[in-house]
Amino acid sequence: MNLYSSYCELCPRKCGADRAAGQRGDCGATDQLRVARAALHFWEEPPVSGWRGSGTVFFSHCPLRCVYCQNYEISSGGAGQAITTERLAEIFLELQDQGAHNINLVTATQYVPAVAAALRLVRPESLHIPVIFNTSGYELPYTLHRLDGLVDGYLFDVRYSSPELARRYSRAEDYPQVAVKALEAAVEQVGPYTVASPGRRRAGSARPTHELEIDAQYPGTSRSTRPTHELEINAKYPGAPGRRALQDTIGYNSSSYRQNSGAQDPAEVVELMTSGVIIRQLLLPVPGGLDDSLQILRSTFARYGNTVCYSLMNQYTPMPQTAQRYPELARPVTEADYSALVDAALELGVTHSFMQEGGAVSESFIPPFDNTGV
Numbered sequence: 388m389n390l391y392s393s394y395c396e397l398c399p400r401k402c403g404a405d406r407a408a409g410q411r412g413d414c415g416a417t418d419q420l421r422v423a424r425a426a427l428h429f430w431e432e433p434p435v436s437g438w439r440g441s442g443t444v445f446f447s448h449c450p451l452r453c454v455y456c457q458n459y460e461i462s463s464g465g466a467g468q469a470i471t472t473e474r475l476a477e478i479f480l481e482l483q484d485q486g487a488h489n490i491n492l493v494t495a496t497q498y499v500p501a502v503a504a505a506l507r508l509v510r511p512e513s514l515h516i517p518v519i520f521n522t523s524g525y526e527l528p529y530t531l532h533r534l535d536g537l538v539d540g541y542l543f544d545v546r547y548s549s550p551e552l553a554r555r556y557s558r559a560e561d562y563p564q565v566a567v568k569a570l571e572a573a574v575e576q577v578g579p580y581t582v583a584s585p586g587r588r589r590a591g592s593a594r595p596t597h598e599l600e601i602d603a604q605y606p607g608t609s610r611s612t613r614p615t616h617e618l619e620i621n622a623k624y625p626g627a628p629g630r631r632a633l634q635d636t637i638g639y640n641s642s643s644y645r646q647n648s649g650a651q652d653p654a655e656v657v658e659l660m661t662s663g664v665i666i667r668q669l670l671l672p673v674p675g676g677l678d679d680s681l682q683i684l685r686s687t688f689a690r691y692g693n694t695v696c697y698s699l700m701n702q703y704t705p706m707p708q709t710a711q712r713y714p715e716l717a718r719p720v721t722e723a724d725y726s727a728l729v730d731a732a733l734e735l736g737v738t739h740s741f742m743q744e745g746g747a748v749s750e751s752f753i754p755p756f757d758n759t760g761v
């Protein structure tokens with residue numbers, strides 16, 4: 388059975404490609420499901436990577452294709468291998484068997500019908516870990532609704548509030564209004580940001596199997612000492628308006644993630660994401676980039692407050708392919724700009740957030756898209 392339509396409108400491009408007949412859409416996808424990597428990944432936010440890694444599936448092609456994309460090999464280059472829906476379902480189970488804390492679907496929009504079909508093959512009977520949809524935010528609510536009951540959470544980029552920036556860097560002037568509606572649908576679908584604490588039972592009766600497994604595996608683990616980076620942040624902002632909020636604010640160091648080649652120490656891991664939305668904001672070094680990020684932060688916080696988690700990212704990495712045409716993208720973000728964004732979050736009273744301390748990442752951070760695990 389062909390899962391795709393003869394006039395594709397899965398994403399906001401609505402390019403109308405005859406995917407059923409194998410025609411390639413604006414995103415680059417045809418009727419073939421393609422995946423470039425399926426492996427444990429340690430470079431997401433701590434409650435997603437945990438200590439055993441996030442079971443991350445990188446899908447080929449992308450509807451948004453930002454000019455600064457770090458994964459351009461797959462988003463624009465189309466790296467990857469064709470697989471069946473059944474094989475994708477197997478991959479989910481293999482990642483679970485490898486110890487993944489969750490399934491992390493990276494840029495799967497163009498394959499949502501196949502992804503939903505694969506998830507239906509294994510949920511809820513065989514796949515017990517949370518499923519997280521990792522998206523650029525350029526989504527349509529009706530496409531996300533096809534994932535109702537199949538995904539538990541979102542890593543949801545909100546890239547632009549300015550149509551001009553969205554047009555220049557992603558050919559998507561409609562991005563700001565599209566992302567606002569898509570985020571609304573995502574939050575409504577998966578509810579508030581929720582984590583499970585390894586070794587500690589939450590109030591309530593029904594708990595997912597994976598939490599019970601974690602409790603069994605790490606009995607008695609608890610958050611007895613606060614991570615150094617939190618203390619550093621507290622010291623950096625003594626008496627700041629967001630001081631109380633900082634008690635639940637965790638920074639993370641992208642440099643240390645970059646160096647991680649294996650599992651982290653479970654004692655350092657505080658919580659694991661079980662549902663809800665982490666909003667990701669990648670600060671860009673371009674003129675107006677900080678103002679745009681501040682606008683996104685303020686508007687999303689005004690709408691969702693602390694029911695979602697905020698991930699403020701300074702890991703923007705200049706890519707060789709953009710330097711000539713977009714010279715303003717050929718440098719990392721400044722510390723001053725990033726501090727201003729972090730300060731704004733603290734002043735707003737954000738209580739669930741992640742901040743990065745390592746700055747721009749090198750290309751070594753980008754995993755090899757060599758069909759590992761496919």
Ligand code: SF4
Pocket residue numbers: 395396397398399400401402403404406411412413414415416450496497
């Ligand atoms: S998912 Fe791809 S083929 Fe479908 S509308 Fe979007 S760009 Fe076109």
